[in-house]
Amino acid sequence: MDSISKSFEHNEEEELSLQKTNQSFEEFLSRLPRQRGQTPRFDLCLYKGCWYRPFLLQGVIAAQHFEAQPTDIFLCSLPKSGTTWLKALAFTIVTRKKYSDLSSHPLLSTRPHDCITFLENANQTAELPLLATHIPYHSLPKSIISGGSKIVYIFRDPKDVFVSLWHFLRRATPKDATNISLEEALELFCKGVSTYGPYWDHVLSFWKARKEAPQLVLLLVYEEMRKDPLPSVKNLADFIGHPFSVEEENEGALQKIVDLCSFENLSDLDVNKKEKQQTLSVVMNNKAFFRKGKIGDWRSHLTPDMAERLDQITREKFGGTDLPSYLSDANTYGNWTMF
Structure with a gap:
């Protein structure tokens, strides 16, 4: 793990120049360490200790000029960690007075990813103070880290x-291309070679930020939210400055939002079940973003040895923290505990 965490040496002047022309960006890419990723379409590039697809890295660098405001709220995560769900919840919480009639709510006909855009694709004229990103904490624009913006991180x-x-990338791979096996993908993931990875470094970057500024960084545990969403939704609303009134709580507003944004409800909507989108020359079904959302689905795919390999890295990385250990108990096989 140590060998892949060494970042490419660069300076701020070079970063600024990269924003000017694609040619200079291609030259910059040519000097970055590269590694085959889980999809045959793109290699991954190592930048500041994190692995990116080239087009994603271009967005990360372009985002550095973003001028965050103290009122902005940033929803952060690794891919496939609950991003879609968090977007839906945050959007519904912030706009609940505007869209009080849930029977005609935008989420019924619009993807959560279209309700809240990614920072890497954002402009300065967003209607809502809500943006999402997969960028690790240490690579966020300086205006976010120093400007007092709120950060919500789900893992x-x-x-x-x-x-x-692994499932998502297989769906994003052209039919005429060859997918790598689950075993090959696991080898890369354990080495940290995954989009926006290593996973453990990404989580720890926000955990450390939370320890330093708990008033600005909120950590949400996906499994806790799935098991008992109401306290997490209330906590989220309080943290981002849109708390529920006593009257709203008495009228069941939290439960209504949880029901609207539930995996079961969103995944069954036509916009998320039947419609498609063009993504980098690949046509993807929107349902690819709603596979299962199930806690412990890994048990249907990973052998005990494969799970133990991931657990061992988690023990090494998360030991000494208050993060969930996510270790596989030999008796319950799939439950997770806290360190």
Whole structure:
């Protein structure tokens, strides 16, 4: 793991120049360490200790000029960690007075990813103070880190993240291309070679930020939210400055939002079940973003030895923290505990 965490040496002047022309960006890419990723379409490039697809890295660098405001809220995560769900919840919480009639709510006909855009694709004229990103904490624009913006970070068992990502990338691979096996993908993931990875470093970057500024960084555990969503939704609303009134709580507003944004409800909507989108020359069904959302689905794909390999890295990385250990108990096989 240590060998892949060494980042490419660069300076701020070079980063600024990269924003000017694609040619200079291609030259920059040519000097970055590269590694085959889980999809045959793109290699991954190592930048500041994190692995990116080239087009994603271009967005990360372009985002560095973003001028965040103290009122902005950033929803952060690794891919396949609950991003879609968090977007839906945050959007519904912030706009609940505007869209009080849930029977005609935008989420019924619009993807959560279209309700809240990614920072890497954002402009400065967003209607809502809500943006999402997969960028690790240490690579966020300086205006976010120093400007007092709120950050909400959701994370999930690395075993489920890995399995979900493997399925997603297979769906994003052209039919005439060859997918790598689950075993090959696991080898890369364990080495940290995954989009926006290593997984463990990404989680720890936000955990450390939370320890330093708990008033600005909220950590949400996917499994806790799935098992008992109401307290997490209330906590989320309080943290981002849109708390529920006593009257709203008495009228069941939290439960209504949980029901609207539930995996079961969103995954069954036509916009998320039947419609498609063009993504980098690949046509993807929107349902690819709603596979299962199940806690412990990794048990249907990983052998005990494969799970133990991921657990061992988690023990090494998360030991001494208050993060979930996500270790596979030999008796319950799939439950997770806290360190």
